[in-house]
Amino acid sequence: MRKHSFITIILLFLILAGCTANEASTTEKSEKKAEQKKSISKNEVEGLSSQSLQILQNLASSGGAKEEQKKVNELITKLDQYKHEDNSVSDYSKSLRNCLLALMDYSKGKADQKALGKVYPDYVAAMEQLKQDQPEIKLSVPTKYDWFYAAAAAYEQGKKKDGEITLTFVGDNSFGTYPETPEHLKFDNVFKANGGDNQYVFKNSLPWFNSDDFTIINAESAFTNETKAENKMWRIKSDPAHVAFLPASGVEAANLANNHTRDYFEAGYEDTLEAFAKNKVAVFNDGMPLKKNIGTIETIFLGYDCRMSQQSPEFLARIVEEVKQYKRKDNLVIVSMHWGVEYRETPVDYQTNFGRSILDAGADIIMGGHPHRLESVEKYNGKYIIYSMGDYAFGADPTLLSRQTAMFRLRFAKEDNTVVMKGLTIVPTLENSDDSLNENNYQPLPVFGKEAADIINELISISSPIENGVTEYKYFDPFI
Template sequence: MNFFDSNNEKKHKNTIVMLAAAVIVLQLVAIILSASPKDTDNVQPPVQQGSDYSGSVQNTGTTTQPQQDLPDTAYYNIVPSTGKHASLISRYISWERGQMQPDEVVLSFTGDCTLGTWPEASTKTNFNAVYEEAGGGTYPFDLVKSLFANDDYTYINLETTLTTATNRLQKNTNYNFKGDPEWAQTMIAASYIDGCNLSNNHSYDYKRTGYDETMSSLKAANVDVGSQRDVIVRKVGDVEIVLLGANYITTSYNPEDVFGNELTDLMIRQIKTYKRPDNIVIVNCHWGLERRNDANGDQAQPAHKMIDAGADMIIGHHPHTIQGVELYNGKYIFYSLGNFSFGGKGSTDEVNRICFIARPRFALREGTAVVTGVTVLPCYTTSAERLSVNNYQPTLVFGEDASGIINTLEKSSGYLSSPCRDFVCPTVDYTFEDVSSTDA
């Protein structure tokens, strides 16, 4: 064999090797393609903690499924904000998620929501008239419902009746409040409110008939109802939340209720019945003197007894203004959150206009339910351009307005035996990222 024959043979062998290699490569490509998704529209993006994991498709109403099952809690879901200050609220929610751990849940509490009016009220400026003029729906909560949509549970003090009854408990006095029973669904539930406290001095304004219709309307709208006899127990994320209610105001009351020391004893029994290491017990207390920023001994004494009995937190209302916060034995006592959407008066002043939303967070850690943080969000009860006009639509306030409310809260807390002074309130100095001055 000469040189040329040998060279041709080598070329032939090389050609065979190259063809074999090409076949192997094609086979590998075919295998890879057969294992890839055929419908690229169904490919899911990476899921980030604290984001909206449902993968909602805008303007279609459809959703895609997450790659993994995640808890159905606020931490994993962010609902877009709407209304005035929408971008600020969105940034606050993002900031709040950054403060949270994945196992935490967040709740919202407000003060007096008097969603209705009384027969003698002005026909032009009363709650019902303003509500209808504004188009109804969720109007009273339009500027704050984005906060409620982005929590795990919202609880308000509902200080009215939702009834068609006409027989009032006290015919010779004003302030027998009532609203439309349909508002339980169209106003309250539609605003992401999960529960209502009826332990107050106006839930019985239209006697047993009005009270029962209020209860049934709320329950039909899947809104929880709490009172002295109705204890709410809800599993929120991994944490069981127990909500108790106590009304210490003896006017316009349910005749089945008890008051004073007897009421405190009842609350202590309920606390001891429901409290476990792995749950959170919160008592809503309707008490205190109207238009006073300082809580009195008739509030502090039962509050301390309830905490000593095992309560984890106390939420107060009734004084129509804010009162101090006490950190008693490591437990928060909010003596009064103030009014909120308050249909009891068509005007506001510097005392009854200020209020706040309490936004505590909880988690289950090593079998024990704990408070992991509390945020205070200052509000005005009105969003009208003239603040003296009550348009019954509370709104968050920022900067100097928020700072003024926090200053009042700090001052009123100073009178308490164990004052809370370290309030987390990011709306005072805009402690969230990229705040546009045009939003404020």
């Protein structure tokens, strides 16, 4: 017995000695690692500043691509090599690192709407202090929008789930205008004045357009060089070359069912179809459905121009019949309706009648346009009617009669061989990005903070008065 006790004591001694040695070794390694860290130089700060701006912008424009996320993590690792001393240079690098760590929290798909908002003020304070202490240092300063778009892109990627698809819809778009538009506000002139390239119009939309599975716009214009036009007001024409904006910006399809694609007669419409085909952008129209396999879900897009003067019981009966023709439980049928009264906030009776009947026939959701402003959203029997998405990049709205718009993000999945909707989120957006209240620069600006809240509150305000009006909207704001 004593022998066993003696052996046990020896073993305990050896274990404790080993633990002490391991602790000493770990401490020694930590101290050695700390010694290997170096002070950051002014030149290195300038390089890191420039690098961080480029990395944020690339992450945003790629829609949060994994390879761009990897570059963010590599920059964080690089920042880890520096000592955090008591000076403004080190404070800046430390704050930049903390912001990048918070940014990458969103890549997990968690809507902790405070991660970036908490550390961003410290980053701004550190940056201002550095500029004050070291005015000779040239900083490439990421704006709050750079951080917002990068965070949104990372978040949208992180939210993706196996088996789900995400679709992004935006409202009316035209990359041209009508002849009576003042010269300085004509789309082509504004585009050239801003040094526009193929990503100019949707530059700020890329975090969402490039992080989804399919992006759809309403193309409310003839894309033609024809000069002979209908004898009507608001003859809208865009340069056919501008269709190239769409593939350059992650847009896969366009709805042509509206009252302007034939403004330049059949010749202009044929030019429009040719321009979209040339750029490999899919289109759909009344009598021309679009069938696409998106992920594992067969998706049918149906479009109808059904303004007040076009609506009739016969028209509704035809739409209902076509929806029934295409809809199965294992596929997705989306109906785009060009309808309603321009600049009206709520639907008129025929829209409600048409919308509910179309959903009863089996359609999964209705996406509306034509009123040139946001209109009510209704949830009817578990399905949505977005009565109007408003204008988006609309060259025929040069004076911004309504700046507020949005992207509508829809998620669907197949469960037990049945397609179900998993969610609707909103991206609050302004039609222009230069702060003008009455002149359009044709570059939509997704927004955060008060401007985003104002758009959400407007949607709530115009949806509340209608039956089944939606009064809660999910949206992403990392600066709350």
